[in-house]
Amino acid sequence: MRFVAALLSVLLFALPAAAQDTQDEAAENVNVAEPSLPERIEIGLSTETIAITSDFSGVDLTIFGAIDNIDPLVQRQGRYDVFVVLEGPSVDLVTRRKARVLGIWMNVDSQSYTGVPESFLISSTRQPQDATDLETLARLSLGVGQVRLRPDETAANSEEDVREFTAALRRLKEEGGLYQEFPSGVRFISQSLFRAQLRLPANVPLGRHVARAYLFRQGLLVAQTQATLDIRKAGIEYQLYRLAQDRSLIYGLASVLLALLVGWLGRVMFRRD
Amino acid sequence: MALYLPIAEMSVNIFVLLGMGAAVGFLSGMFGVGGGFLITPLLIFYNIPPAVAVATGANQVVASSVSGVLSHFKRGTVDIKLGVVLLIGGIAGSTVGVWLFSILRDLGQLDLIVSILYVGFLGTVGGLMMAESLRALARSRSGATVSLRRPGAHSWVHKLPFKMRFKASKLYVSVIPVLGLGLMIGGLASIMGVGGGFIMVPAMIYLLKVPTNVVIGTSLFQIIFVAAYTTVVHATTNQTVDAVLALLLMLGSVVGAQYGAKAGQRLRGEQLRALLAGLVLLVALRLGYTLFVVPDEIYSISRDLLQ
Numbered sequence: 001m002r003f004v005a006a007l008l009s010v011l012l013f014a015l016p017a018a019a020q021d022t023q024d025e026a027a028e029n030v031n032v033a034e035p036s037l038p039e040r041i042e043i044g045l046s047t048e049t050i051a052i053t054s055d056f057s058g059v060d061l062t063i064f065g066a067i068d069n070i071d072p073l074v075q076r077q078g079r080y081d082v083f084v085v086l087e088g089p090s091v092d093l094v095t096r097r098k099a100r101v102l103g104i105w106m107n108v109d110s111q112s113y114t115g116v117p118e119s120f121l122i123s124s125t126r127q128p129q130d131a132t133d134l135e136t137l138a139r140l141s142l143g144v145g146q147v148r149l150r151p152d153e154t155a156a157n158s159e160e161d162v163r164e165f166t167a168a169l170r171r172l173k174e175e176g177g178l179y180q181e182f183p184s185g186v187r188f189i190s191q192s193l194f195r196a197q198l199r200l201p202a203n204v205p206l207g208r209h210v211a212r213a214y215l216f217r218q219g220l221l222v223a224q225t226q227a228t229l230d231i232r233k234a235g236i237e238y239q240l241y242r243l244a245q246d247r248s249l250i251y252g253l254a255s256v257l258l259a260l261l262v263g264w265l266g267r268v269m270f271r272r273d
Numbered sequence: 274m275a276l277y278l279p280i281a282e283m284s285v286n287i288f289v290l291l292g293m294g295a296a297v298g299f300l301s302g303m304f305g306v307g308g309g310f311l312i313t314p315l316l317i318f319y320n321i322p323p324a325v326a327v328a329t330g331a332n333q334v335v336a337s338s339v340s341g342v343l344s345h346f347k348r349g350t351v352d353i354k355l356g357v358v359l360l361i362g363g364i365a366g367s368t369v370g371v372w373l374f375s376i377l378r379d380l381g382q383l384d385l386i387v388s389i390l391y392v393g394f395l396g397t398v399g400g401l402m403m404a405e406s407l408r409a410l411a412r413s414r415s416g417a418t419v420s421l422r423r424p425g426a427h428s429w430v431h432k433l434p435f436k437m438r439f440k441a442s443k444l445y446v447s448v449i450p451v452l453g454l455g456l457m458i459g460g461l462a463s464i465m466g467v468g469g470g471f472i473m474v475p476a477m478i479y480l481l482k483v484p485t486n487v488v489i490g491t492s493l494f495q496i497i498f499v500a501a502y503t504t505v506v507h508a509t510t511n512q513t514v515d516a517v518l519a520l521l522l523m524l525g526s527v528v529g530a531q532y533g534a535k536a537g538q539r540l541r542g543e544q545l546r547a548l549l550a551g552l553v554l555l556v557a558l559r560l561g562y563t564l565f566v567v568p569d570e571i572y573s574i575s576r577d578l579l580q
Contacts, residue, residue: 052277053277055275055276055277056277056284057275057284091576092576093574093575093576094381094574094575094576095572095573095574096381096572096573096574096575097571097572098568098571098572098573099571103565104385104389104564104565105563105564105565105566105567105568105571106382106385107381107382107385107573110381165572168572169572169574171572172570172572172573172574173574202283202284203282203283233279237277237278237279237517238279240279240280240516240517241279241280244279244280244508244512244514244516245512248508248509248512249505249508249509251508251514251516252504252505252506252507252508252509252514253505254516255332255504255505255508255514255516255519256332256335256501256504256505258516258519258520258523259332259333259335259336259339259501259504259519259523260335260336260339260497260501262336262520262523262524262527263335263336263337263338263339263340263343263523263527264339264340264343265527266336266340266527266528266530266531267339267340267343267344270527270528270531
């Protein structure tokens, strides 16, 4: 139950930028409204993989980032907003619904979805709807309610049913901790450096995750970037998992052998008759 | 202490699983059954995915049956010939069962069928056993001798062709019901994750009229092979055997079984059967409850396995 904290470190793009700021301060006082260069956003992951070991029970993930060519006046007014999204690998899912048939509760109808992100964690400087307009949030999938869930059109469900299935899928993902918002998870630690905090749940999906960062200036998207993060099993668990997947016959035979051995040992150790 | 299960893909408490194994082992040692019918529902109650619970339950049954059968070999209470014929049917049944298992899982009806089978079989077997043992208890109280075997009473089972002689069981019976019984148990074993002892034992006693002293040894003997075969087939077709989970359960159950066997020796046969029947009925009721009561959540998500 040791609390594994994977700390992802800083890419210090900010240092040269900060030095430049002090030099240009005089010039900026004269000409504030017209920034010379467009802002850029960078995020840094000190590690490209997170290994899940046998005591994994979720982990706090910190992503550091920096903004280049920041406009100090806008920053002082708190008009820069940052979103950091960590999206898990996409899979095809089925949502099923139970109903009572002859007194028994059973799955009666279902709806398939293609390319559903298995996890979606979003951290931002403030509530998404306060940072920019809903249209932009929807276009960039910024928010649990904005994750794009594409229902399979071939199913014979009515439009209303599809809506209910989609809502249920989103709700179940949210309840399972796999879709989460951290509305004040991003904090500026200096004028141009920020820190985004996310909580990876214990059931975080394995595979390639994509971290995306967006910079908004006065509600308008001005810069974005992305990085990848591999989450995989480590140690003996991973070896067992790979064995079960790739060499399933050997794995099955080994499981049986283990059972025979334990059964026999139990008999030998406790022989009383 | 938390432990991450590689196949079930979840964190579990190591002591809960060891305790679960020990409790089931205690009961299986006491009653002379494999305990699969208790392990699989318990794992499902503990939120292990049913597909993993069933396949891993089969693996655990191998260990507890080996422990049990060794002492029966020593006492010479195993009819190997009868066991092998049952086994031939069992392997065929298990193959069909695992195939059905994958289809049901893809259709999203696996949990339902597993629950219905459990409720149906446990309810029936538990009810019959309870009635029989209560009658026996009443009779023994009034002083009459109790015998499960009535050699004179031949049923339709004994009129079928292709007869075969089973010396150790002092039995001359058609192979059709023997193969059929094996087939049915094999199929159930792979869908329910049980060895099938709780159905096999009464069926051998009441249907085939096998003497009670050979029944448990023979049933355990063939269950080892059916459960081992089921484990391997589940591992190769569904990749749902969790070896870490199975090991924890086995360790618990092997230890528990020793104490259970000792406790069992202090009770009389019909008392044991009444207790076992009560236990079986309780599991059936608990599973039946989830089938009939309005669920908290009517929606569920699963991976799309058909595409």
